[in-house]
Amino acid sequence: MSSCSSARGPVAPSVPLIAFLERVQEAALSIFGASGFDPKRYVDLSLKSDLPAAERAFDELRASATAQDWETFIRSYFEDAGGDLEHYEPPDYTPEPEGFLPAVKSREMREWALEVHALWKSLSRKISDGVRTRPDSHTLIPVPNPLVIPGSRFREAYYWDSYWVIRGLLASKMYETAKAVVKNLIYLANRYGYVLNGARAYYTNRSQPPLLSAMVREIYDATHDLELVKISLQALLNEYEFWNSGIKYRNPCNLGKHKVTIQDAEGRIHTLSRYYAKWDKPRPESSTTDKESASKLSSASEKANLYWELASAAESGWDFSARWMRDPLDFTTMAATSVLPVDLNAFILGMEHDIAFFAEVIGDKSTFERFVMASEARKEAITSIFWNEQKGQWLDYWLNYSNSCSEPYIWDTLNQNQNVYASNFVPLWINPFYSDASMVHKVVNSLKHSGLLQASGIATSLQNSGQQWDFPNGWAPLQHMIVEGLVKSGSTDARQMAEDIAARWIRTNYAAYKQTGKMHEKYNVVNCGEFGGGGEYVPQTGFGWSNGVVLAFLEEFGWPQDREIIDRE
Numbered sequence: 001m002s003s004c005s006s007a008r009g010p011v012a013p014s015v016p017l018i019a020f021l022e023r024v025q026e027a028a029l030s031i032f033g034a035s036g037f038d039p040k041r042y043v044d045l046s047l048k049s050d051l052p053a054a055e056r057a058f059d060e061l062r063a064s065a066t067a068q069d070w071e072t073f074i075r076s077y078f079e080d081a082g083g084d085l086e087h088y089e090p091p092d093y094t095p096e097p098e099g100f101l102p103a104v105k106s107r108e109m110r111e112w113a114l115e116v117h118a119l120w121k122s123l124s125r126k127i128s129d130g131v132r133t134r135p136d137s138h139t140l141i142p143v144p145n146p147l148v149i150p151g152s153r154f155r156e157a158y159y160w161d162s163y164w165v166i167r168g169l170l171a172s173k174m175y176e177t178a179k180a181v182v183k184n185l186i187y188l189a190n191r192y193g194y195v196l197n198g199a200r201a202y203y204t205n206r207s208q209p210p211l212l213s214a215m216v217r218e219i220y221d222a223t224h225d226l227e228l229v230k231i232s233l234q235a236l237l238n239e240y241e242f243w244n245s246g247i248k249y250r251n252p253c254n255l256g257k258h259k260v261t262i263q264d265a266e267g268r269i270h271t272l273s274r275y276y277a278k279w280d281k282p283r284p285e286s287s288t289t290d291k292e293s294a295s296k297l298s299s300a301s302e303k304a305n306l307y308w309e310l311a312s313a314a315e316s317g318w319d320f321s322a323r324w325m326r327d328p329l330d331f332t333t334m335a336a337t338s339v340l341p342v343d344l345n346a347f348i349l350g351m352e353h354d355i356a357f358f359a360e361v362i363g364d365k366s367t368f369e370r371f372v373m374a375s376e377a378r379k380e381a382i383t384s385i386f387w388n389e390q391k392g393q394w395l396d397y398w399l400n401y402s403n404s405c406s407e408p409y410i411w412d413t414l415n416q417n418q419n420v421y422a423s424n425f426v427p428l429w430i431n432p433f434y435s436d437a438s439m440v441h442k443v444v445n446s447l448k449h450s451g452l453l454q455a456s457g458i459a460t461s462l463q464n465s466g467q468q469w470d471f472p473n474g475w476a477p478l479q480h481m482i483v484e485g486l487v488k489s490g491s492t493d494a495r496q497m498a499e500d501i502a503a504r505w506i507r508t509n510y511a512a513y514k515q516t517g518k519m520h521e522k523y524n525v526v527n528c529g530e531f532g533g534g535g536e537y538v539p540q541t542g543f544g545w546s547n548g549v550v551l552a553f554l555e556e557f558g559w560p561q562d563r564e565i566i567d568r569e
């Protein structure tokens, strides 16, 4: 535990419904047992009656009820998880859109790509009327527009998943759906000051990797919708403030926010950001598992600290990974708030560029100038703090709390995390890094020899910790950004490598399809190892980010087989 943990900062308010659903979740675990138990299901239930009536019935049950009585109670008082959303047919969906994936030539492959495209229908939802009329009976946040969900047990809009969903929707020419997805996120950023991890009341205590500006930029580049830029700018400024809020320079002890100041080897002071949730209790959607993890700790303050670190790691999207653990084999050493993450800072650099671009487009000179300056400063910070010349990678930095918690931290080469993660290559996605030919050369070489390149594409991490985002489970949506950076660099070597990575991902997904039949019935994805994945093919109804990356890669490169045939000819 850090010496600054007594000052974690404020926690987000919660609502009575969530507290009650957590009690139901806990009771359900003890009645039904751990096998096949999904704690999230219980916080996704909607109330049929009013809360006090359900609470009374729950309290009456507790003494001697059987599993059958509990089933009856749940059926009587709740709408099952997912009942707060309805299937929705997006109006801009057509079975074969004009201009769809021109680079995919073979008939067989086009048929498959069209099946992936058709999955947008199975992942599209609209909010049920009851959520708008009785918002207190639901944990779902009634966003204003229809949405695209990741799929499976994730029945709500997610922040960073939406980026890859949008990339896929653009390849599918579904511009209106893409705009609806992004407008929901803008709504969240305006209402809460930041985009929530997901559109549920239990996700209000944290965000996820900030990719809103990249989504707006992609849609703008495809549609030139100036109105979208105008309505997004204030939301992006709110979000920027959230990721850069924090302690004042030299303010002792961490009052806890995202911003961190650090002094580099030359004595220059830089500002960077980290993940930092406003929460020190079990995550409601995983309350029973979080309590189980904390049961190994003795004091209430150690437990609160672990809960805070778990929520902060969830803010990273990498929940969970040894990347955030001081000891990869001890889950209680989770310390995400002590890491300066490479990918987060690359995303914020991208956000600074995008905000400057949008400000210029709408003629807001002072915002443009402010963000050009901010981006130059962050570029310097990323290079000074993360870049490791020997490795040809950008390395996460462990903040060392040992002496005191006053800032700025003092950079020490020993605190760069030497482990290889997909995130170590993400700055390549952003200018000016992909335009630096000699840097690109080093990074390509480093990636080639990193061990991350596997049969299915780029793995997230090589640490075998048993965590969802670690080897052999984690297959990185981040590979999409790395591939794009390689392409943008304009180097032939880099392009070749990008094609190779994309081909691995496409082939894996195609093999899954061949193995299990029609996608809309029984689609398999290599999805972060959830449900026992680890490179296996797991039957699902399609997963948003995975479909998005497949379509984006097919749009850029075509089907690898087509190229091989062309090469042979």
Ligand SMILES: OC[C@H]1O[C@H](O[C@H]2O[C@H](CO)[C@@H](O)[C@H](O)[C@H]2O)[C@H](O)[C@@H](O)[C@@H]1O
Binding pocket: 040, 150, 154, 158, 160, 161, 197, 198, 283, 285, 286, 314, 315, 317, 318, 319, 320
């Ligand atoms: O239910 C536990 C956790 O689930 C989410 O995390 C995972 O799924 C998300 C949706 O696809 C994805 O964005 C995230 O990267 C995955 O690790 C959720 O985001 C977590 O906050 C939540 O605790």
